[in-house]
Amino acid sequence: MFRGLRIRLTLLYLFAAMALITVIGAGTYLLVSNYFQNTTDLALKVRMAQELQLLGQPLPAELITASQQWIASRAGAPTAVAQSFRPASDEAELEHEEEGGEEGIAHELAETDPYDGELAPIFSLPLTAQGELISNPNAFGLPVAPDAFAAAAALLHGSDLRTVVSSNGTRVRLLSYPINVRGGPPVLQLGRTMGDQDRVLAQLLTALLALGGLSAVALTIASWWLAGRSLVPAEQAWEKQQAFVANASHELRAPLTLLRASAEVAERGLAENDDRRELLHDILTDADHMGKLVEDLLLLSRLDAGRLKLEQEPIQMGEVLPEIARQVSRVAEDKGIALQLEQTAGVVLADPTRLRQVLLILLDNALAHTPEGGRIRLNSRMEGKQVILSVGDTGTGVAPADLPHVFERFYRADKDQGGSGLGLAIASSLVEAQNGLLRLESLEGVGTKAMISLPSAGH
DSSP, rough: OOOHHHHHHHHHHHHHHHHHHHHHHHHHHHHHHHHHHHHHHHHHHHHHHHHHHHHHHHHHOHHHHHHHHHHHHHHHHOHHHHHHHGGGGGGHHHHHHHHTTHHHHHHHTTOOTTOOOTTTEEEEEEEOOSSOOOOOOOOSSSSOOEEEEEEEHHHHHHOOEEEEEOOOSSSSEEEEEEOOOOOOOSEEEEEOOOOHHHHHHHHHHHHHHHHHHHHHHHHHHHHHHHHHHHHHHHHHHHHHHHHHHHHHHHHHHHHHHHHHHHHHHHHTOOOOTTTTTHHHHHHHHHHHHHHHHHHHHHHHHHHHOOOOOOOOOOEEEHHHHHHHHHHHHHHHHHTOOOOEEEOOOOEEEEEEEEEEHHHHHHHHHHHHHHHHEEEEEEEEEEEETTEHHHHHHHOOOOOOOTTGGSSSSOOOOOTTSSOOOOOOHHHHHHHHHOOOOOEEEEETEEEEEEEEEETTTTT
């Protein structure tokens, strides 16, 4: 039991830790990817501003803003937030800077390092209005053909920024602007290949996956250890409880046996009309009930501790079920209930004594909840590699609210019925100990069907 709980707790710890690592890794990858794209877009806009200045075309507001950001990032100038705290005495100077913004930007851009790592890889494509290349001003061959759709979009909207894929699969970022000065090309298209950035991102992804794999191994070991440490107090408490139940059961058996024997001797010594015989009969009945409860608790204790010895062997259903039906039919006849033995197919691999105990528990429950004139059906059938034994009745059924709890210990759906509430719990545990499964289907007022699934001896 605790091994399964430890596995689930380990998986919970591992899932939580891996979810955190995944969020951190994905966030890191997205930050780097966004940084590359934003830096590329900014560099394209700065180079476009330089080209437009060389052609004598006024700069659009977005290119002025991009140039200011570029210059600020290269020169370590204060950010917009810092500038918002400038003293009032500097307001006039700030207004003067804003009025002559384009001239100042032109001067700063003219001094920009042409071999800057972000600006140097940018290539230029002067295009016609139809998007055809006029000439190649670049020192090397073009990594991508001019994009006519981008040129048309720039003429229509005033600018265009998009990502295209070259013939060799490399992504290329293109920025296109229309030119409105005499002697200039109708459209100027600037581009930068993103192959180097994609390679860095691929290496980063590989590193993150490798780190994630190593972290998963380390976290699995740590989670297993932590889960074990967390369950130590519960295991100790459970072992003490099991030891107490087992010891108490053993200690109670002897006095209960002595009590019952004494009551029987005392009852035999009384006359038939003595009123004390009824009192002694009640003592015997309660002693039998307590004895059965002690035996049930001892059996559950052994099942929980895994100390119950099971001798599994092939069992012919055609031999076992008729015998059980014959024995139980006497009690059923006394209650006016018809017990029907139907199909008896299959050979199961189980402990004969414990299988008989399970079937008797189920039949006893069916008899207790089936009214006079009702019917109980007992049968077995083959279903794949399993043998299905079923005990069905036409009794009162189980309420939907009680059905999920019927296998819980000491739970009784019908509080007016006798019993300790341990029967179905014992039956379920005994079936599971033999690699089987016990299920219960019930409709209130219609009846209940208990189904035991056990491995076939032929598989």
